[in-house]
Amino acid sequence: GQSLEQPSEVTAVEGAIVQINCTYQTSGFYGLSWYQQHDGGAPTFLSYNALDGLEETGRFSSFLSRSDSYGYLLLQELQMKDSASYFCAYTRASGGSYIPTFGRGTSLIVHP
Amino acid sequence: EAGVAQSPRYKIIEKRQSVAFWCNPISGHATLYWYQQILGQGPKLLIQFQNNGVVDDSQLPKDRFSAERLKGVDSTLKIQPAKLEDSAVYLCASSLDRQGWQPQHFGDGTRLSIL
Numbered sequence: 001g002q003s004l005e006q007p008s009e010v011t012a013v014e015g016a017i018v019q020i021n022c023t024y025q026t027s028g029f030y031g032l033s034w035y036q037q038h039d040g041g042a043p044t045f046l047s048y049n050a051l052d053g054l055e056e057t058g059r060f061s062s063f064l065s066r067s068d069s070y071g072y073l074l075l076q077e078l079q080m081k082d083s084a085s086y087f088c089a090y091t092r093a094s095g096g097s098y099i100p101t102f103g104r105g106t107s108l109i110v111h112p
Numbered sequence: 113e114a115g116v117a118q119s120p121r122y123k124i125i126e127k128r129q130s131v132a133f134w135c136n137p138i139s140g141h142a143t144l145y146w147y148q149q150i151l152g153q154g155p156k157l158l159i160q161f162q163n164n165g166v167v168d169d170s171q172l173p174k175d176r177f178s179a180e181r182l183k184g185v186d187s188t189l190k191i192q193p194a195k196l197e198d199s200a201v202y203l204c205a206s207s208l209d210r211q212g213w214q215p216q217h218f219g220d221g222t223r224l225s226i227l
Contacts, residue, residue, distance in 0.1 A: 030213065031213060041220070042219060042221060043155065043216075044218070045215035045216065045217070048213070048215060087155070091213060094167075095167075097143070097162055097168075097209075098143075098209065098213045100216070101157065102147075102155045102156070103154050104154045105152075105154045
């Protein structure tokens with residue numbers, strides 16, 4: 001079957017580091033993406049992993065282990081503006097197309 | 113570069129009425145997605161087009177939802193008749209996808225309320 005699990009909520013203080021985990025199960029796995037969505041806003045792309053390892057983009061990093069069907073998003077030097085929902089999404093490759101499935105999202109609350 | 117355009121931003125209708133949403137993707141983007149996002153949940157893929165062909169519509173309630181992407185550019189999503197459980201934000205996204213995977217760019221969505 002297909003599934004995608006991530007914590008519903010994570011809290012942290014400004015300046016700290018937080019990790020949001022994501023586990024998935026699907027056939028035809030191609031890659032794992034992360035999107036950020038502020039309340040009332042549109043999701044915006046943060047990071048993507050197709051291969052095992054760490055991808056770094058500024059304060060955000062994402063990690064993937066294909067053998068463990070596991071990934072995480074790491075946010076460093078947290079700022080108040082990072083309070084948002086974070087979605088992991090896996091992509092299945094099918095007939096030359098890439099079909100996404102989003103998780104339920106993790107609400108990150110950053111305290112001063 | 114102009115982003116993904118959606119209209120209307122808000123729509124309030126009564127149950128059993130019909131409604132239509134419009135999306136214009138980023139110019140040159142081959143793939144267009146329609147999502148339903150219920151409050152507190154992640155976006156649920158309803159239908160995915162590549163150019164003007166359907167890639168996946170496995171989660172589209174076909175008895176009441178329909179979508180088309182004529183000429184492989186803009187797209188419309190229709191609900192007829194609407195039910196209370198259709199209250200959600202309907203997001204449109206597009207991606208380039210001409211040479212391998214590309215990230216999705218989302219529009220601001222249409223917030224639909226069913227009375």
